[in-house]
Ligand SMILES: Cc1ncc(C[n+]2csc(CCOP(=O)(O)OP(=O)(O)O)c2C)c(N)n1
């Protein structure tokens with residue numbers, strides 16, 4: 001533990017030097033934030049943060065989240081200086097270049113010590129809420145001996161201005177997440193200039209009103225920083241520490257101005273900064289005594305890790321915690337046996353209800369499933385008997401009442417998934433996926449196993465009308481890389497899609513589910529949804545048509561095929577619960593399911609753009625306008641989505 005200011009100042013200057021030199025070498029990047037927060041970060045890492053650089057995956061480490069991701073050089077410098085294997089000085093020299101792990105913004109999949117990907121402002125702090133919640137939940141289950149850590153966040157003015165910040169602050173306050181400590185880089189500067197251009201908010205007052213502990217410090221006074229951080233750590237409420245700082249501190253002619261936010265200092269200013277800071281070392285060189293002081297910051301954490309390892313060795317629950325943290329599922333035999341029994345049942349239920357039935361089985365067998373909804377529990381069907389409420393009074397619960405905070409919920413779920421030990425799922429209406437879209441995108445980018453239960457997935461929701469009826473949503477979700485979008489057609493496919501979602505360690509999933517009841521179409525077959533699409537009904541007469549459909553429209557496809565067969569036209573029906581999984585099949589399978597030598601027709605109650613990929617110049621039947629307010633059956637007829645209206649169109653095309 002280093003408290004000597006004469007040692008701390010050069011340590012902080014090492015961060016400044018690396019930041020300004022790396023940004024200069026890249027001729028791109030953000031020196032202002034790392035230089036401004038160097039002093040605060042040095043105190044945090046040398047006196048408070050619990051970490052073992054030799055074990056970046058140690059489950060009981062404190063989590064450090066750089067919400068102000070544009071200041072990525074700060075975390076790269078901290079990890080390198082404190083002795084993590086990655087990034088190396090070579091990586092830092094190649095900051096922002098293709099072959100360096102030091103990407104423009106910190107990416108969790110490139111460097112083990114980077115807990116989450118940040119850059120989209122506000123989401124780091126919102127993910128931190130999930131990290132802090134995961135810690136309390138696992139602590140309630142496994143006890144202080146195994147789970148006892150803090151979540152530390154550095155956030156900027158931008159993070160605190162973004163709307164998602166309000167959701168995160170409200171959630172953390174309500175859940176009493178006292179181990180969440182946010183260090184605000186209160187430099188009163190954003191890209192456009194002084195913060196007074198755009199805000200007059202009493203930030204501390206807002207946090208305080210939301211149940212947070214708030215305090216301030218001089219972000220360039222080591223003793224005052226340590227005082228504030230100790231206060232934050234001790235307070236049982238989540239804490240916000242306003243650290244008054246000067247952006248670009250150390251660049252004598254540029255500090256304090258908005259131009260230092262996101263541009264290299266330039267050769268002359270770097271010379272001036274070296275002089276001002278008394279930093280004579282060459283670029284990317286750290287004097288030995290300063291390097292040694294930095295390496296010493298990991299010592300306390302190494303000892304804490306060793307003590308933890310000894311406790312874990314004697315703890316009968318340690319193996320279960322290790323399983324969960326590794327992301328391995330428990331045995332799924334009982335789940336598979338239960339679902340196999342459903343084939344003979346013929347249940348006619350909405351897929352949102354099917355999802356609830358599946359979740360009853362899954363949550364009973366998989367204790368790491370933690371559910372929730374953004375105030376639509378009864379509509380999303382996300383609550384089960386095995387998931388009692390997770391509250392400030394009882395963190396052992398498994399159901400989070402997120403409130404009307406879709407974006408905050410999605411980001412918190414990312415945080416929980418990335419913390420490890422939890423597989424989060426959460427619900428809202430599919431149409432409101434737009435409210436949390438960037439967090440869904442970050443689930444995919446970060447390889448986070450999060451399951452989005454998005455119900456009311458089409459005009460089939462009926463009377464609530466066009467504001468609530470998704471049209472472009474399923475298709476636009478399919479545009480996000482590394483996101484599995486499932487639209488199951490019945491109770492069997494819904495159970496299969498849940499199984500596939502949970503088995504996908506590094507991929508988030510969306511389940512698009514109906515409000516309206518659907519017949520059970522499948523009575524045989526095992527995990528057919530794993531192929532993404534499969535032949536549900538084979539043509540009886542000579543095959544002239546293949547109809548491919550998803551979700552609630554598979555029933556319509558089956559009825560349409562019957563009308564065609566009655567006229568001697570052979571028609572296959574293909575159910576396609578997942579584009580992504582189908583695209584992953586080999587060419588022979590894909591050609592067999594969707595042969596090019598017959599008329600191919602798609603039916604989906606949403607935009608038709610995109611279906612051409614599977615049906616070529618065949619028919620794409622869908623809805624390319626907003627919906628309307630009416631009962632579901634009336635709307636399906638109005639928009640031409642009935643067998644009686646589709647069959648003649650197909651016959652026309654064949655004629
Ligand atoms: C959601 C989002 N909107 C906009 C941006 C672009 N952007 C990056 S940094 C920044 C200004 C942030 O100001 P502040 O947090 O005060 O950072 P500082 O300038 O103090 O380093 C903006 C607008 C972003 N990264 N994310």
Ligand SMILES: [Mg+2]
Nearest residue numbers: 157187189190
């Ligand atoms: Mg700022």
